[in-house]
Amino acid sequence: MGRSPDPVEHIVRRHGRAWLDVLPRFGDSPDAAAVRSVLIRIAFASTYPPRRCGIASYTSDLGRASGNREIVALTPPEHETPYPTEVHHRIRRDILEDYGRVARALDGCRVDAVSIQHDFSIWGGPDGEFVLDFVRALNLPAVATLHAISRRPTANQRRIVSELVGSTAATVVMSQAAAGLLGRAYGIDPGRVEVIPHGVPDLPLIDPTQAKPGLSLGEAPFLLSFGLLGPGKGYELAIAAMPAVVAAVPTARYVILGSTHPDVLRREGESYRRSLQDQVRALGLGNQVEFVDRFVGRTEIGRWLQAADVVVTPYPNLEQSVSGTLSHAMGAGKAIVSTPFSYAAELLAGGRGVLAKPDPTALSAAFIALLGDPARRAAIGARAHAYSRQMLWPGVGQRYLQLFKRVTETRPLPTRRSVLESANA
Numbered sequence: 434m435g436r437s438p439d440p441v442e443h444i445v446r447r448h449g450r451a452w453l454d455v456l457p458r459f460g461d462s463p464d465a466a467a468v469r470s471v472l473i474r475i476a477f478a479s480t481y482p483p484r485r486c487g488i489a490s491y492t493s494d495l496g497r498a499s500g501n502r503e504i505v506a507l508t509p510p511e512h513e514t515p516y517p518t519e520v521h522h523r524i525r526r527d528i529l530e531d532y533g534r535v536a537r538a539l540d541g542c543r544v545d546a547v548s549i550q551h552d553f554s555i556w557g558g559p560d561g562e563f564v565l566d567f568v569r570a571l572n573l574p575a576v577a578t579l580h581a582i583s584r585r586p587t588a589n590q591r592r593i594v595s596e597l598v599g600s601t602a603a604t605v606v607m608s609q610a611a612a613g614l615l616g617r618a619y620g621i622d623p624g625r626v627e628v629i630p631h632g633v634p635d636l637p638l639i640d641p642t643q644a645k646p647g648l649s650l651g652e653a654p655f656l657l658s659f660g661l662l663g664p665g666k667g668y669e670l671a672i673a674a675m676p677a678v679v680a681a682v683p684t685a686r687y688v689i690l691g692s693t694h695p696d697v698l699r700r701e702g703e704s705y706r707r708s709l710q711d712q713v714r715a716l717g718l719g720n721q722v723e724f725v726d727r728f729v730g731r732t733e734i735g736r737w738l739q740a741a742d743v744v745v746t747p748y749p750n751l752e753q754s755v756s757g758t759l760s761h762a763m764g765a766g767k768a769i770v771s772t773p774f775s776y777a778a779e780l781l782a783g784g785r786g787v788l789a790k791p792d793p794t795a796l797s798a799a800f801i802a803l804l805g806d807p808a809r810r811a812a813i814g815a816r817a818h819a820y821s822r823q824m825l826w827p828g829v830g831q832r833y834l835q836l837f838k839r840v841t842e843t844r845p846l847p848t849r850r851s852v853l854e855s856a857n858a
Contacts, residue, residue: 475837476539478505478524478567479550483514485661485695485728487757488550488580494632495548498830499837503542505535507555511699526557529566536570546837547575551597553590554581554696560589565596574602574840576833582611584618584752594619598626602840605833607631610775611754627836631757632829633764636735638818640811644739653684654804656770657741659734660758661694664705667747667772667791672712672722674797679721681801686721687745690737692728738765742810743803746771749791753777764825766818768810770799785817 479492496502503521524531557563615621744762753774769786771777789795
């Protein structure tokens with residue numbers, strides 16, 4: 434004889450996961466809460482790999498860390514590469530009709546909640562306002578994660594963010610500074626905002642000399658900037674700082690790792706990269722500044738981070754509210770030199786990094802001081818690594834999962850009698 438079917442499995446098979454909401458109330462099914470936790474399903478609406486952008490990578494990592502998921506991929510017009518199997522829906526970014534159609538389709542997908550990744554640039558319409566059409570058509574609780582918060586928003590940007598926050602069950606930002614900015618610049622109640630840090634992979638804290646041979650690098654110290662290349666990264670400031678650095682530390686090098694952002698490539702081609710290369714030649718730094726022009730995945734980025742002596746985030750935009758690059762470098766336990774944009778000022782406080790004004794003189798002084806003091810580099814890196822333990826992806830995923838579960842608890846529940854009748858059917 435076959436085994437008797439588990440009643441929880443029976444209810445899920447016949448009626449879907451929503452019925453599990455009432456099981457923990459019975460008291461006669463101690464595993465019900467655990468089963469419900471495993472089965473809660475989230476639809477993530479975002480750009481997504483193989484799309485090359487920071488938010489796509491973030492969503493991929495968050496989806497894996499949060500558990501059961503499906504993806505609603507925001508697809509730009511030029512996208513032709515196949516998506517992985519977890520992508521169940523596509524929204525053509527510039528086609529307004531897709532937003533309502535896909536939002537309504539999620540009702541039939543046994544999805545418990547929707548995670549909306551927001552940046553003005555990834556959604557269609559003026560300032561990405563089509564995100565509001567998507568939210569209005571949803572019949573599911575939604576959580577919005579805000580990746581870009583302007584300190585001086587236009588009237589339309591302020592309207593979009595305010596309505597998005599007001600229309601979702603919860604809003605997530607990645608720093609206390611971002612939460613405060615929402616209150617000051619957008620008039621949003623801080624009680625509606627959750628602060629969950631940017632996730633990072635779990636990289637061991639090791640001495641760079643141990644990692645350099647794996648990349649065929651010599652023992653000479655090097656500074657590293659990485660990520661998708663484009664104007665606004667401030668790499669020209671770091672390059673301009675290098676003549677003074679080389680004069681003080683002749684063996685020092687600066688490596689700029691990463692391919693050009695696809696949106697920049699579509700609009701401008703490689704003009705920004707060429708301008709940086711022209712700057713390097715003009716300064717006579719051909720042997721001291723290296724461009725590694727390729728897209729690098731998570732594993733290779735980890736190897737470069739572990740080998741670097743100093744990581745540089747020289748962003749000139751001091752309003753930047755999050756940086757995956759800076760977060761990732763902290764997770765690797767790196768000594769970081771950064772301009773004092775709001776996210777960096779918060780995360781690198783307490784001796785977890787070095788802040789320098791966005792000009793070559795200030796940056797070169799910070800570079801020289803760190804390159805000449807290995808003990809200080811190690812101490813800063815150790816503090817950054819210790820702080821980043823709260824940012825590891827498994828813990829971040831659990832915090833999101835707890836939030837998703839909380840917002841789904843407000844959904845109407847079946848009655849006890851109807852559940853019992855269904856279980857006995």
